[in-house]
Amino acid sequence: MLELAAVVIAFFFAMNIGASGTAAAMGPAYGSGAIKRRRVAMLLVGVCAWSGALAGGEVVRTIGEGIVPTNVMQIDVVLIVLSASCLTLFIANIIGIPLSTSEVVVGSIVGTGIAFQSLYWQHLLFIVSFWITLPVASFILAFVFGKVIQLLEKNFPFLSGKGKWRKPLAILVVMCGCFEAFAAGMNNVANAVGPLVGAGVLDVSTAVVIGGFFVAVGAFSLGGRVLETNGKRITNLSLIQGGMVSFTGGSLVVIASMFGMPVPLTQITTSAIVGVGTAENGFALWQKSVIRRIVKVWISSPLVALAISYGLILLFHSGDFYTLFVLISVFVATVGSYSLYRSIQGEHRKTLNDRQ
8 A cells, every 4th residue: 555655655746747847848939939938838848858768777876876875765755755855746736836856855855864864865965966066057058158149149140030930940959959858757757766775665667668758748738837937937049059058958957867877857947947047148037036045945845855854764663742843833933933033024124115
């Protein structure tokens, strides 16, 4: 019964991965107008992500065996890890934020490892180093390429995608988006099925085939809002800019996947979009509220997943209600203190406005 529940949650999680991770891969093509219909973009993402999932075995092994010992990943623990991950990601999809599924899953597994006091810290720090360096590299590369593209479009106007050159450039952008969707499936399917492999419920080959299918289903059925956020609400992209963003993100993710590293695809892609926007419009782009909201979710999501996973382990596995009570008390106190601070700040501003 527990195995069936874990499999169901894993595949539902894979659908949410399809929405959050892989749908964002076609954001540049959609935002630049290379694909005008959202459903077409989501269908292409689904097909390419499933293809990429078939090559994602190394990342599956890292998620299943490389963060905590395999003896920790019992079926009841896997059920808790997947539940915590899925809940965090589902909330992010509802509000339309492109969340890193790798961060959520690794955060949940780390919470489990902390609860059992058994964690491969060296492997974890190596993974986290990729989380930091790859988005930074993506931003820098996109910023530099963005400046080069500005110069090229100025000297060669046809590169702006007008007239007879628009169709060939649009095809190139869509191909780059498909490549990034392939990279997304190659890396992100492990986040859903890796824990099942670690518990011995599925072997690697079966896991990537079935998990990839549900990632594709999720990309087509749930990815609309995230596609809209990455494609249109951060910055406007030209065709060549959109292609560069997808190719940069896809290349970095494929390289990481070859080394078995679960990396934040959505962070890498969004960082590239922000890099292009910064090259085009300057750092005024950083004032947009959607970027601040994305950064806040990126920072908090692995910690939220960690806390949920740790709390569920204490509740359902260890029966440590005292520590759980302390955790809930700290959370309530933190939320209450922040709410009180916001209220005081609001009253202070209101008083100043009344005086003026």
